[in-house]
Amino acid sequence: MTTLGIGIVGCGVISDIYLKNAALFPQLEVRAVADQRLEAAREKGAAHGVPAMGTVALLNRDDIDIVLNLTVPAAHVEVGLAALAAGKHVYSEKPLAGSVAEARQLTDAAAARGLRLGCAPDTFLGGAHQTARALVDAGRIGRPTAGTATLMLAGHERWHPNPDFYYAGAGAGPLMDMGPYYVTAMVNLLGPVSRVTAMAARGRETRTIATGPRAGEEVPVEVPTHITGVMEFASGALVQIVTSFDVRAHRHMPLELYGTEGSLLIPDPNRFDGTVELFGSDWQAQETSHAHGDGNYRGLGLADMAAGIAEGRPHRASGALALHALDVMESLLASAESGTAVTLSTPGERPAPLAPGGHTGRIETMETA
Numbered sequence: 365m366t367t368l369g370i371g372i373v374g375c376g377v378i379s380d381i382y383l384k385n386a387a388l389f390p391q392l393e394v395r396a397v398a399d400q401r402l403e404a405a406r407e408k409g410a411a412h413g414v415p416a417m418g419t420v421a422l423l424n425r426d427d428i429d430i431v432l433n434l435t436v437p438a439a440h441v442e443v444g445l446a447a448l449a450a451g452k453h454v455y456s457e458k459p460l461a462g463s464v465a466e467a468r469q470l471t472d473a474a475a476a477r478g479l480r481l482g483c484a485p486d487t488f489l490g491g492a493h494q495t496a497r498a499l500v501d502a503g504r505i506g507r508p509t510a511g512t513a514t515l516m517l518a519g520h521e522r523w524h525p526n527p528d529f530y531y532a533g534a535g536a537g538p539l540m541d542m543g544p545y546y547v548t549a550m551v552n553l554l555g556p557v558s559r560v561t562a563m564a565a566r567g568r569e570t571r572t573i574a575t576g577p578r579a580g581e582e583v584p585v586e587v588p589t590h591i592t593g594v595m596e597f598a599s600g601a602l603v604q605i606v607t608s609f610d611v612r613a614h615r616h617m618p619l620e621l622y623g624t625e626g627s628l629l630i631p632d633p634n635r636f637d638g639t640v641e642l643f644g645s646d647w648q649a650q651e652t653s654h655a656h657g658d659g660n661y662r663g664l665g666l667a668d669m670a671a672g673i674a675e676g677r678p679h680r681a682s683g684a685l686a687l688h689a690l691d692v693m694e695s696l697l698a699s700a701e702s703g704t705a706v707t708l709s710t711p712g713e714r715p716a717p718l719a720p721g722g723h724t725g726r727i728e729t730m731e732t733a
């Protein structure tokens with residue numbers, strides 16, 4: 365098995381799980397960490413026994429094959445383009461960029477240089493979602509005709525001490541924040557989306573911070589906080605998608621899929637685990653048929669990209685998939701704004717399934733299984 369050198373740029377909250385999980389994946393070796401706050405890089409480097417440095421120094425290293433971009437969303441494009449210019453493959457946390465136009469700069473630069481671009485989420489590669497995918501591909505619900513994708517919360521100000529960015533600026537709102545998980549999961553199950561329509565509302569003009577030193581302070585709401593729409597897939601399936609920060613409680617499953625012969629209940633697309641339920645003549649919990657369904661395997665998409673580079677095959681959590689998911693979300697918001705249906709500008713692609721069975725750290729493609 366080929367091991368590729370990983371250089372992490374961005375040593376904040378999410379970097380811990382990637383640094384920890386690298387040990388699970390023999391395809392990956394973290395060889396350097398960087399941050400614009402050098403002390404943050406030094407802290408993570410010391411905790412994980414990896415050299416710490418500034419971004420330029422990391423990009424100049426010959427032993428780094430892939431730059432793992434874990435910076436804040438506003439820096440994803442700048443850092444990603446710099447890494448591609450330095451001849452490195454890039455794997456980014458979500459969102460790929462703040463807009464489709466910006467994301468295209470990354471996909472174009474990677475294509476022009478013959479480098480790989482990958483992007484979270486990679487939860488659709490987890491055991492639960494690959495089990496659902498295998499059931500769909502085996503025809504267990506017949507031809508998929510419809511479904512629902514539901515993310516409804518009361519709002520992050522109830523727990524987050526600085527929730528401002530969820531309510532104003534690029535990437536704000538429930539759709540841009542959580543939509544990548546739900547849209548990517550549905551594209552994995554059904555293939556690309558062709559057209560969308562939506563309506564949107566803002567439940568409140570301000571939000572009151574509930575915890576931390578700013579408790580009681582109000583933050584302005586500048587984006588819609590309840591977006592309800594329909595995604596028309598190229599296959600013809602119609603999926604309702606609702607994302608909201610205006611709902612106190614509900615009883616919908618995160619994802620439901622309906623077909624000519626049955627139905628599927630699919631667990632949280634922000635997780636790798638959970639139980640899939642299939643209705644044929646009654647509801648039955650399904651055994652998880654694929655690896656990586658019993659924990660948090662963030663980094664699985666990066667490991668698949670490293671294996672894809674080594675094996676000369678496409679990787680699954682790709683820039684093209686992330687660009688398509690962003691196009692779906694941007695188009696839903698554009699439809700809500702204009703009051704008309706919006707046809708997507710990206711073709712999208714359904715990632716190849718993983719093979720059943722296998723064990724942690726091994727990427728079982730249909731060819732290698």
Ligand SMILES: NC(=O)c1ccc[n+]([C@@H]2O[C@H](COP(=O)([O-])OP(=O)(O)OC[C@H]3O[C@@H](n4cnc5c(N)ncnc54)[C@H](O)[C@@H]3O)[C@@H](O)[C@H]2O)c1
Binds near residue numbers: 373378399442457
């Ligand atoms: N925290 C989570 O639970 C979580 C979950 C899913 C996805 N993500 C995604 O992961 C990414 C990072 O999130 P986080 O929570 O770790 O953020 P964070 O703010 O904790 O960390 C980001 C780090 O990037 C550094 N940084 C910012 N701009 C930089 C630049 N231009 N060059 C070098 N370093 C730079 C910052 O100094 C900071 O240390 C985001 O895209 C976020 O959407 C986070």
